[in-house]
Amino acid sequence: MRTPSLFRLLAGIAVAVPATFLLLGASPASAHPMPHSVVLLDVHDTSVTAALELPVTDLQTAAGTTDPVALRTYLTAHIRPVTTDGRPWTVTVGDIAMSRAEQTSTGPYSEVTATAVLTPPAGADVRHFTLDYDVIVHQVVTHIALVSVRQDWAAGQTAGASSVGTVQIDIRSMTVPPLTVDLGKGSAWRGFVAMVHLGGEHILTGTDHLLFLMILLLPAPLLAVRGRWRTPVTPRTAVTRIGRTTLAFTVGHSIALAVSALGHVEFPAWPVEAFIAASILVGAVHAVRPIFPxxxxxxxxxFGLGHGMAFSFTLAEMQLSTGQLALSLLGFNLGIELVQLLLVALALPGLLAVARLRAGAALRVTGATVTAIAATGWLADRLGAPNPVARAADSAGSHTTPMLAVLAASAIVAVLWGARTRRKKDQTGAVAVSPG
Incomplete structure (x- = not known):
């Protein structure tokens, strides 16, 4: 009697084991991972802006539509932030658009992008709340929404994204647990320091701003005679010229930055960017042949006024309150000036040394020519003609460490060369006056 039972057991194992291996060895493509949602929070003084990136396929399954009006109603109903004591926030859904996106695990797909402004009730803390969010997740049980903070001025976060948590269904209760958002304590000091860092980073990676200043300083140690750069001026005169030019550029872009930011004056981006490219081209020509000695x-x-307008675009994108904007303006400008002074200090010895070299003219013309080519590429690109020259020039801003290393090495070599030259002059002078 036991034999048939044993036979059936062995037969079952014989079938189950190969089947298990077949399942485990199945192609991963059959799993077909689906894209997830992304919720990016921008934290302001009195509200939080949520930028939503929602895969179209799953959104249509959950909402039953992709009509913008219907989607606005759907999103408002499924985004329900509340205070820590349970009072509801106001949710206002703004523009809704369709776009293409790509995630590493899924490849390209269509998504809906939307913006929702979350406003707490009077007296509530904007930095601590509960986000009851179940967009798509309430219908598509395999869907996940990743929630991150993209910008939080008071916490010193102006770029990148820090994770807050994940929204997904709890398979045990088949409910979507709300997400607790605790952003900690913010302060004006942290925001100010972050803006100093952002300003320094902006000038350091802003190749066009830096190139304009450097190309203007290139002929500063030289005297213009009859339409040509001739003999070097004294080091003191050269330093005075460089200091005056740097200060004027600072004043120019500071005025434009303040007017644009505090006055909420908006300028179209492309004319400003084209103006900056043109200013670099003019500076490059001047470095070869004096135009305005x-x-x-x-x-x-x-020209600094135009560069200041470009700087203001960074602050405008952050949508800061008036108090935050005033501190940000000060910190951002301070960061720009600190890095600018550092770079000028590193470049100064090299500029003085090159002006006294026999090959100085060739080096100056070569540097000006390369700058003119880059500026021409930028100008064409910003007038609507993309080109590889502009792309190569833009990529130079991502290599700040080698640039600083070259400037530092050049400064050291120039200082050593100057000291050696002075010693030789002193020795020659001593020999000349020694008694025969």
Whole structure:
């Protein structure tokens, strides 16, 4: 009697084991991972803005539509932030658009992007709340929404994204647990320090701003005679010229930055960017043949206005309150100036040394030519003609460490060369006056 039972057991194992291996060895493509949602929070003084990135396929399954009006109603019903004591926030869904996106695990797909403004009731803490969110997840049980903070000025976060948590269904209760959002304590000091860092980073990676200043300083140690750069001026005169030009550029972009940011004056981006490219091209021509000798400071101040307008775009994107904007303006500008002074200090010895070399003219013309090519590429790109020259020039801003290393090495070599030259002069002078 036991034999048939044993036979059936062995037969079952014989079938089950190969089947298990077949399942385990099945192609991963059959799993077909689906894209997840992304919720990016921008934290302001009195509200939180949520930027939503929602895969179209799953959203249509959950909402039953992709009509913008219907989606606005759907999103408002499924985004329910509340205070820590249970009072509801106000949710206002803004623009809704369709776009293409790509995630590492899924490849390209269509998504809906939307913006929702979450406003707490009077007196509630904007930095601590509960996010009751179940967009798509309430219908598509395999869907996941990743929630992150993209910008939080008071916490010193102005770039990147820090994870808050994940929204997904609890398979045991088949409910979607709300997400607790605790952003900790924010402060004006942390926001100010972050803006100093952002300003320094902006000038360091802003190749066009940096190149404009450097190309104006290139002929500063030289005297213009009859339409050509001739003999070197004294080191003191050169330092004075460089200091005056740097200060004028600072004043120019600071004025434009303040007016644009505090006055909420908006400028179209492309004319400003094209103006900056043109200013670099003018500076490059001037470095080869004097166009405005002795008036470099004036030109730096005038062109600096355009560069300041470009700086203001960074602050405008952050949508800061008036108090935050005033501190940010100060910190951002301070960061720009600190890095700018550092770079000028590193470049100064090299500029003085090159002006006294026999090959100085060739080096100056070569540097100006390369700069002019880059500026021409930028100008064409910003006028609507993309080109590889502009892309190569833009990529240079991502290599700041090698640039700083080269400037530092050049400064050291220039200082050593100057000291050696002075020693030789002193020795020659001593020999000349020694008694025969």
């Amino acid at each position: 002795g008036r470099e400071a004036l030109i730096a101040g005038v």
